[in-house]
Amino acid sequence: MTSGWRSARHQRRLFDRAVAQYGSREAASRWVLPPDDSAHVRGQAVDxxxxxxxxxxxxxxxxxxxxxxxxxxxxxxxxxxxxxxxxxxxxxxxxxxxxxx
Known part of the structure; x- marks a missing residue:
């Protein structure tokens, strides 16, 4: 396992970084969801x-x-x-x- 539960704060940093990388919230969301939508934040996902x-x-x-x-x-x-x-x-x-x- 390389990643599991994430705090909302950590997920927000990952999402913001993806927005900067991919140029929009929509494009970033194909790779990283905002904290309110992330299964990682809910403790329901593993990488x-x-x-x-x-x-x-x-x-x-x-x-x-x-x-x-x-x-x-x-x-x-x-x-x-x-x-x-x-x-x-x-x-x-x-x-x-x-x-x-």
């Missing part, structure tokens, strides 16, 4: 690395209820099913609860 760890969890995570959520983030997993269940289809990228922007 995994290296690539072998990501592949292992993607293959076996549903047995533990953990699923990869976003197509553009192979490292990001959330509890999206019951242990032993089936993971939902990947979303292309994250979107804040209020929609883009």
């Amino acid at each position: 995994v690395g290296p690539a072998e760890g990501m592949a292992w969890l993607e293959e076996r995570g549903a047995a533990y209820g953990l699923c990869r959520r976003y197509a553009n983030e192979p490292w990001h997993f959330e509890p999206l099913t019951e242990p032993g269940g089936t993971c939902p289809a990947l979303e292309p990228y994250s979107v804040p609860s209020g929609g883009p922007g």
Whole structure:
């Protein structure tokens, strides 16, 4: 695991940095959500690395209820099913609860 729970303050710094990097809130939100929308802030997400760890969890995570959520983030997993269940289809990228922007 490379990241798990994050404080709202830390998530805000990550989001603000992404806005500066990508040029807009909408573009940044495809990679980092603002604190009010982040599963990391709610304690409901983990980031995994290296690539072998990501592949292992993607293959076996549903047995533990953990699923990869976003197509553009192979490292990001959330509890999206019951242990032993089936993971939902990947979303292309994250979107804040209020929609883009």
